[in-house]
Amino acid sequence: MAIVFVGCKNETDTTLTQQQQSIEKYLTSSHNPRLIEETEIANSPQSNPPFYTRWDMDIYRYIATYYDEGREKLPEITNGSTFDITYTAYIFNGNAPQTTDMFATNDAAQLEELKAMGLTPTYEWSTEPKRVTMGKGDLFASLETALESCREGDDIEVYLTYPEAYGKNYIGKVPSKSAQMWKIKIEEVIE
Numbered sequence: 001m002a003i004v005f006v007g008c009k010n011e012t013d014t015t016l017t018q019q020q021q022s023i024e025k026y027l028t029s030s031h032n033p034r035l036i037e038e039t040e041i042a043n044s045p046q047s048n049p050p051f052y053t054r055w056d057m058d059i060y061r062y063i064a065t066y067y068d069e070g071r072e073k074l075p076e077i078t079n080g081s082t083f084d085i086t087y088t089a090y091i092f093n094g095n096a097p098q099t100t101d102m103f104a105t106n107d108a109a110q111l112e113e114l115k116a117m118g119l120t121p122t123y124e125w126s127t128e129p130k131r132v133t134m135g136k137g138d139l140f141a142s143l144e145t146a147l148e149s150c151r152e153g154d155d156i157e158v159y160l161t162y163p164e165a166y167g168k169n170y171i172g173k174v175p176s177k178s179a180q181m182w183k184i185k186i187e188e189v190i191e
Contacts, residue, residue: 015162015177016058016161016162016163019092019161019162019179020057020058020161022092022093022094022179023060023092023094023159023161023179024060025094026094026095026096026159027052027060027062027159030095030096031062031096032096033050034050035050035051035052035062036049036050036051036052037051037052037053037054038051038052038053038054048067050062050064050066051066053146055142055145055146057161058142058160058161058163058164059142059145059146059158059159059160059161059164060158060159060160061146061156061157061158061159062156062157063150063154063155063156064154064155064156064157065153065154065155066154068153071151071153071154072151074151074152074153074189075151075152075189076149076150076151076189077134077147077148077149077150077151077186077189078134078148078149079134079135079148080133080134080135081133081134081189081190081191082131082132082133082134082189082190082191083131083132083133083134083152083186083187083188083189083190084129084130084131084132084186084187084188084190085129085130085132085184085185085186085187086106086107086129086130086184086185086187087104087105087106087107087130087182087183087184087185088102088104088105088107088110088182088183089102089103089104089105089180089181089182089183090102090103090180090181090182090183091103091173091174091175091178091179091180091181092159092160092178092179092180092181093179097181097183099113099114099117099119100117100119102114103172103173103174104125105125106125106126106127106128106129106130107127108127111125111127129187129188131190134147134148140160140164140165142158142160142164142165143158143160143182143184146158147184147186150186151186151189152186152187152188152189153185153186154184154185154186155183155184155185156182156183156184156185156186157181157182157183157184158181158182158184159179159180159181159182160179160180160181160182161179162176162177162178162179162180165178165179165180166178166180
């Protein structure tokens with residue numbers, strides 16, 4: 001008697017793979033500036049090339065201020081650091097994020113942009129910087145991973161596949177299994 005195993009395509013693996021490919025394609029072709037992966041810096045003919053860092057194909061980070069003069073002297077975020085951030089979070093669909101993709105922010109300029117478009121947040125969003133402490137659970141673990149070693153004043157973009165964001169959960173405006181993009185400004189490192 002022969003036993004035949006019939007496999008079916010795993011929708012979750014397909015979604016994850018598509019999100020990974022979409023993020024990498026955006027970063028390397030549509031993003032302004034176009035980025036290379038950090039592991040390729042040594043092969044770049046350009047000095048100080050803009051690059052992204054990747055963790056396990058699920059977390060991607062770009063630091064726009066990485067080459068700024070004096071950055072290395074600014075306070076660095078490490079485990080236990082307390083710091084203030086301004087952020088805007090978007091559902092990432094493979095293109096440059098639009099205001100209508102936004103699902104959370106504490107950036108006053110972004111809130112004004114929403115109002116100018118005639119949109120209003122479902123609930124009142126604070127425009128105060130968010131104070132967080134690394135390792136205390138104030139952020140997703142994936143955001144903590146991406147922010148470690150960043151410095152005061154950094155402008156950062158973090159791209160997350162759905163397992164690193166809200167997973168399979170539907171949270172407010174964020175559909176289940178959605179990739180996300182976070183724009184984060186490190187306002188101040190307190191300690």
